[in-house]
Amino acid sequence: KVTGMALDEYVENTFYKPLGLNNIVYNPLQKGFSKDNIAATELNGNTRDGAISFENIRDYTIQGEVHDEKAFYSMDGVSGHAGLFANASDLAKLAQVMLNDGGYGNNKFFNKNTIEEFTKRKSSSPTWGLGWWREGDNGRLWYFGTQSSSNTIGHQGWTGTLTVIDPESNLVVVLLTNKINSPVVDNTINANTFFGNKFTTATLGTIPTLVYESIIHNNNDAVDANVAQMVSENLKLYNSNSYLGEAVLKSVYSKVDTVITRAEERKTAENLSYAEEAVARLDVEKDREEIIKFNERIKNLGGKPVELPNYSTELEELKAVIKEARDTIEKGQDLEEHVHYQTTSWNKLLKAYEDAEAVVEKGDIANSEEIKTATEELKAAKKELVKLDKTNLYKAIEDANAKIEEGVLEGLDEEVKASFISTLEAARTVYNNKDASIQDIAKAYNDILAKYKELGIPVGDKNYLADLVNIAEAINLDRYMNKGQEDFKNALKAAKEILKVENASEIDIYKVYEALYNSMMKLELKADKAELSKAIAEAEKINLSGYTENSKAELLSAIEAAKLIKENTEATQGEVDKAVENINKAITALVKAADKSDLEGLVRKADAIDTNKYKAEGVEVFNKALNEAKNIISDKNLTADEQDIVNNAYKNLSDAIEGLELKGSSNGDAGNGSGTEDDDKKDPEDSNTNNNNNSNNNGNNSSNNGSTTGKGDSNLPSTGGTSPVLYVALGIMIIAMGIIIFKKRNTAEQNK
Known part of the structure; x- marks a missing residue:
């Protein structure tokens, strides 16, 4: 206009x-x-x-x-x-x-x-x-x-x-x-x-x-x-x-x-010293990759590079573990007819192997934590590789098929026939499942024998017991909890001993068979704590500074409880799963705290103001607003829904600062004091x-x-x-x- x-x-x-x-x-x-x-x-x-x-x-x-x-x-x-x-x-x-x-x-x-x-x-x-x-x-x-x-x-x-x-x-x-x-x-x-x-x-x-x-x-x-x-x-x-x-x-x-x-541009002794000191301030582990790059430039200037720990021995150890794993991997998951590695454990080995190869590929850049983790995880994956020998289960399935062809089910009630056929189909499913456990195999084998017993077919045969002993001996007890291991060892010992007795009765053989089978079924795998470890690690990465004190305390408590479960070698899978659930619940329940970053910054500025330079009436308002702001900052459970309380305190303090008048000041003087930027978008x-x-x-x-x-x-x-x-x-x-x-x-x- x-x-x-x-x-x-x-x-x-x-x-x-x-x-x-x-x-x-x-x-x-x-x-x-x-x-x-x-x-x-x-x-x-x-x-x-x-x-x-x-x-x-x-x-x-x-x-x-x-x-x-x-x-x-x-x-x-x-x-x-x-x-x-x-x-x-x-x-x-x-x-x-x-x-x-x-x-x-x-x-x-x-x-x-x-x-x-x-x-x-x-x-x-x-x-x-x-x-x-x-x-x-x-x-x-x-x-x-x-x-x-x-x-x-x-x-x-x-x-x-x-x-x-x-x-x-x-x-x-x-x-x-x-x-x-x-x-x-x-x-x-x-x-x-x-x-x-x-x-x-x-x-x-x-x-x-x-x-x-x-x-x-x-x-x-x-x-x-x-x-x-x-x-x-x-x-x-x-x-x-x-964050x-x-x-x-x-x-x-x-x-x-x-x-x-x-x-590099102004080659003075002081600048070279500054450069050396700057690189030396970095962490030789966490910043190893960057330090190596900076060291080359320092050396080109004639300076002294940061000395980094030498991990060549550790890398050689990792390479040796990789070679062992490679030998296994190259043979493949299928070892021979009816024998293969369990898929879950096989995939863990492949993943650990790939991760280890990536660390070795980094060479000198790899730090100790990376090398140590890769070595430990690959060793563990190799050790925990589960070999499944399904030869005896296959024999049992073939034997059952032969009995059907011989007419063992003829004249029997249809329900009995269906139950037998269903058991046999379940056994085939286990046989075809590359991710079955040894206990799954033992159960499928035993279920066939149980059906024989129902049909009056003798099961007190040493051959059946010998098959079960073979299955039992493939169990790696390191993967199971201590509870039940003693009974299993005793039952296996008794089974081996009766196999040596020439005239053992069918009843005695079957009793030993049942005892061994029952002890196998009672063995409980150690809990898989991979998800728990991951949940703990992810929870600890959360920057809790943005949440209320009470909700933070709930999460920290859940993390500590989870760590105890993680260290407990006898913790059940149920306990582990519950610990994971509790961490996730605590994360979900975190309550966003009110953002006080602007107010905290303003309070720091306000604290730097020399109130002796300003008129009393303005200082009184200023001090009241400053105390109010500090009280709000000290309330650790003020939520994001209560942000208006913080915003009002910021406005009151900002207005109070703006309202300060210098003693004897007039327009145009340079003056003293600290202004505020109430249009700022603050970074906390x-x-x-x-x-x-x-x-x-x-x-x-x-x-x-x-x-x-x-x-x-x-x-x-x-x-x-x-x-x-x-x-x-x-x-x-x-x-x-x-x-x-x-x-x-x-x-x-x-x-x-």
Whole structure:
């Protein structure tokens, strides 16, 4: 209404064309740019990898469209807070206008008073101007770094962009990344935490600090030290049990790579030492593969590589076990007629063999845990291989068929005939089943003899007893529980002894036969605890930080009980199955806790505020809100359904901070204090701030006002769909996603 033009038309004609900016537009796909020239901003649209859903939501990779939901769905891609696409060069020229008191070249857009009106501090906060963020007194360390002046202004975008304008240092820094164009770490815990958040460029304030050291102070030694310190600081954040563990570890590797790169480019004794120390901080077991890669580069620099444990002996042992297993496997599952390995045990051997081969294939990269596990599992699979000899069962089936042909069933009741035929068919089923157990075979054999007995056919024959003894001797008692083993051993001994008696009666033989058969049937296999072990391992991987204390306690109790069952060699299969069921129930019953990450971050900021600098009435409100927030944080059973309680506490504390007034302050002063970003989408582990050594590298960058995307130099960007990786060069810093630094030249032309 004021200009008679739409926003995109107005800024294009008023600013961009006069400045010759050809790579800054709204809706670039409608202005002749192709996707190939534009950085992607999120892999799976606005869904947060499936955590968010609504009608017509974008689920494709966003590229060339404004990322911000409000701007896309409600404002046709054009708004004051989002939607502008540009490369670093064009943005830097716009920022230079601010340094030049409103002009650039022959163009004059604002007078100095207008700029001062928009960039001076708010009365309630030194870190806010009109539409601009301000540094104030170290109020924007996370974004502007540790060395920007108090009158530094700028802003960041949620997708990973930053502009810093420091009038005192005559410096402009434009950093463009597409950090959230990476997978969400775990959208069940925090849908706004992406893998890209954990890389150095995502910690936006890190980059300006390094720029100041390199360009303003020309202090490469300080840059080197800061980069090296990132490794140790980032490792402090690593927790293998955290849902962020993998993302943080990848970030650590990226930083080690950067330290070594610095040493390769600036070959000083200090840099080589930093590189050696960075690699030495890694775990020689868990990070063995990466250390081997880094060691090669350290050696090429003439440095001392990290000494890794030598597992050649262990690998040779594993190879020997593999050879034994291979000999068995090459002979096949079928050994001879009527004899084969049980399918379940055979498949376990094949799986263990494949896993072991994969470990050997890794060679020096394999760590001790991998080698040990592969060796133990292959040995166990070989030992537990069950050989099934069905020769005697086959003989019994053939004998029964012969008796039928001889007419043994003629003249008998139809029900008796059917029962006999059914028993014989069941025996054939067992014979054909390659996954039958030895007890299944013994039962099928005995059932045929039981039918003989019903028909009056003598069964007190030593041949039958000898067959049963052969079946019994194939039993590996190590696979059975202790209960019943003594009776079985005694019965087997008695059977062998009576077979030696020449004139033993049929009755005595059959009694011994029955005793042996009954003792075999009472043997109980040791419980299969594979699923229990898996359930325990999976349960222990769960990051319980996002659940209420009571529900966590239930799961931890179930895990401990399951571990006792696992260690109990006499535990029954029923007990094992019940333990698995209890773990699964406890997992299902986990109650999501309210997300307090934003509130915790705000409380940390609030605790850093020196209330002695502010007026008493504001401090009283502030202290009350802070205490309320701390009480809510201490309630470990506040559920996600009660999130409003947390949100209200955050709002109250945020309002209280905004309401603090400096003693004797007035508009326009730099002031002291700490502002809040109530438009932030917080990452739960990203609420720390940079210290004076720039050692914190945990990514935050979470404003909801994402606007520009990473670009190339000549056109809009071609960074595609890659995650950000830090590359720090000497002097001028070039980041893969796009960074440009302008330092003001004191020329008459620029100041027009």
